[in-house]
Amino acid sequence: MSRWATMNFALSAHIGFRYWRARKANAFASFITFFAVSGILLGVAALIIVSSVMNGLEGQLKQRILGAVPQLTVNSEQALTHWHANVAELKTLPGVLAATPSIATQAMVQSPSNISAIQVYGIYPEYEKVLEGKMQGVLNAHFSQLIPGKYRIILGSELARRLDVSIGEKVRVLSAEGVVYSPFGPVPSQRKFVVAGIFEMGSQVDASLAYVHYEDAQRLMRQPPGEIKHLRLYLADPFNAESLSSEVTNLFKRQGIEVTTSDWRDTYGHLFSAVKMEKNMMSLMLSLIIAVAAFNIVSALVMMVVDKTTDVAVLKTQGLSTANVMGIFIFQGSLNAIIGLVLGLIIGVGLTLNLNTMMNSVGISILGAGQSLPVQIEWSQMSWIVIGTLVITFCATLYPAFRAAKVQPATALRYE
Template structure:
């Protein structure tokens, strides 16, 4: 195959003004379709990535990403924690205890998941809360019986910082002649956090030892560790490694991660992202079919030229190359235009929405946008593959032109 000759002829055909105006329109339509499809795919994928990232920060920043449970007390948990932090994907390890409880204020009652923590070891978690926090985390001290609530939970119970709330725990129930009596104690609201997600409605924090006393357990006893990861989505991949590390030290443990309570939410977001990408990819596929139509018209228009070239010794592969190059140039033009428009719109999306006066998430809120270069490369490669395959049939049709039949009446 003479690639240089095929390139020169294909490029001249591509640049030449087409006698068939309808073929020109189809070509323009195909290039525009690829441009719009690629641009829309980049913008929508970036917004969906931003929403997923924001959801990950607002929910997984406040709940245990990976939790380890032991039947026996971990007397030397600091040594185990230092070994776990040495693993690549684990950022921090801290003791924890959890219980399901009811919070009762003078005017309302609500279910809640309470986590007992040591604030000084929860820097990874507290950093996610600090952006929207009212009160003082330093008030979580042993014996103070202070509690930190989510904003929505505080609103439901009509509580503010400094108010008293009764906590009734299902753990530590005692049986009396009148029946089971849940463990209960009055706590003082020390702070209110707002993560902007559903955890604001069902999450609360107290000091670890206070939670142990509420549950009628020995204060300071550590049977549960919560692990913070570089990427919470890698929790399932590291679970076995964590269990093996504990087994090496002779500690039998079980594990749970954030997917047990919030996995369905992220699965729904991921499915929505995939479906949006699929629908927008169909735009590119339709544009690729238009490339087929435009090239077939070009082949019909250039049948005589192809016959003459074949009589001059041009090989079948070289003839295919001529028309494949034309299709590839159309695809490349649309792809480059789509990349430019898509990246430009993505980087200035909130500014454009503000100019147009459009507020998708409500007044004062901007769309989270996260442009991922790995995703861009997938879009580029996928577009090139689809459009390349679209040029094969017209090129084969051109290569099968018989010079004798094409030139019979010339």
Template sequence: MNFSTPFFIGYRYWRARKANAFASFITFFAVSGIFLGVAALIIVSSVMNGLEGQLKQRILGAVPQLTVSAAEGFTQPESLRKALSEIQGVKAVVDSASTQAMLQSPSNIAAVQLYGVYPEQIRTVSDVARHTYAGSFSSLEAGEYHVILGSQLAQTLGVVPGDKVRILSGEGVVYSPLGPVPSQRKFTVSGLFEMGSQVDASVAYVQYQDARRLMRKSADGVDKLRLYLVDPFNAPALAAEVRAVADKLGIKVQVSDWRQDYGHLFSAVKMEKNMMSLMLSLIIAVAAFNIVSALVMMVVDKTSDVAVLKTQGMTHGQVMAIFMFQGSLNALIGLILGLGAGVLVTLNINTVLSSLGIAILGAGTMLPAQLSVPQLVWIAVGTLVVSLLATLYPALRAARVQPAGALRYE
């Protein structure tokens, strides 16, 4: 079937749409609606991608992404460590010691998650080492009992580097005639870190062997391994591989990931992102309904022309192609303009906001934006599909025109 003629006629109708001023008016708003909807969807999605990525870096860069533990400890941790490091997607495997603890200063007390680490390991694999100030992880030496606190935690306790805090461990409790006595020891604050997230108020780091002694365990023992992942969001899939590797080695392990403590936060961000995308997609859907209205009026206006074309041998499919091409051309224009504007504003969003005097995250804070090519493709394809579906009803109505009835009084 030859569609060159229908496309040519559809293009002529599109150029001559000003003959019906009201239909032209509706078409203009349909194109504008698609333009605004696509641009807004790209901008908001990119900003949400940036916020999600920044949240992933600031939180998951400071907490265990995947933890492998054994209740009785690992008798040969080297073999398991080597096997786990060979799993694709695992960036590093390090020894870990962690416990719930209370930090007490002369002025306040706070609950924290305490992590025991080796300084040379955390400097190479963790983002938290790059966000440490007023000290460094190199100060964490075995037997010195130094601690590095989050900035908000230090502010809550009212301490600065050089001050001492008492740490009471949730593990290593002994029972005396007076009741349970927690393991405790004084530590010296040797540094602060700031990730710009809630971990600044709830996380502290000490040297690995010091943490083990605080928990009344063997200083050189290993009962937890901490895995750093290329993409922390792949933790659920990698957890199954970790279990399979441990089973092959005959080691019974428990595997946990970051979702247990921070999954609700990322779920809330994902839900908000999906709801924003849905709301902005409705703008495109409303614009598609305007295309339907404009094409229906065009079909009514061109009924006689369609009847003449059908008497000259044009098929139903070719008649449909005329109006589907006309409506799709309007959607394509709005889509191209929306893609261009959305990408341009996203790449320069902080410049645009500063020129307008708008500070969404506060003065001096840059709004993160991350363009996703697959997301752009989905937006473009989705817009074209919705617009194409919107042209079906007017095109079918035009194809059902009966030449005898339409030309009876001509």
């Protein structure tokens, strides 16, 4: 930027700041400006608070649900005879934390008092260390209880409550796979299992999930012992499962093995889609507050232009260019936006970081007694809020600034 352009910008900023300080001469314009700044402040603060809470809820669902179910599953029609080597190769893919043998079946679990539909996962406890870490030790004490041939099962807390069973009691598991046909019709495969543990994730998986040993699951499903056709993958970010699917398929294809993949979206994708849609709609609604505040900036600047028409005409007769005149009012409107934005950021971040403390102090508990709202501030999201606010408010200043630049000195000063 040349020295002359810099001086002109400095002049426009100086005059705009003088007008901004002197705006009290027009009480109504000052009133509208105050509400414009307040609207931007409230909109930005509300966006930060709501977005952070929604991010926290999404992250909590991600941890509580996706930490307990297969994030990406490899399915093969033929047995994986060298699955240890396959696991080692899968771990070399970016974003893959671990891969373990797994088998799953839909089943019914029955107790003396109730019956419920569940998803049963057969696992090798010794290979599930990654899962234990993701679940923060919820299953650490339980997985060791899964011993092949003992027919032990780990149930979710809500499932155990519905069945009215506790540790040490027996339940009957009936699997749709392994059905045999008798003269009386199809007979489902069934076995009695002893409840060896009860886990609680604080999500809907507590009502629909159960773990048994891999070999016990094979016997339940009447499959050949030791045969491994499925591998479950644990990912650094489960939301990358779709992009990793093709890489996993190509890895096996190079070895001459045809596999298919499935991921968590098949069973829980609708839930996360609903959360994402709700987050987007809330952001859109709160963004309207900023848009309304931007219209208030337009109103305040238009009144300022009308009030300063004579001043603008005098400045133009003294050689002030059209761009400089526009710069005066763009600077004035942008200053109001920046003040509201900075105050909104300070208040929004401050309230977000102390949200649970403030709610506890006034005795408000949204999620129930003893539970706090999950809060997760994403700085990339914050940057979009800042950029979006600045763009909207800058666009709002263009029309009043253009009106001011169109002032004709001869017409404005005719009766002066």
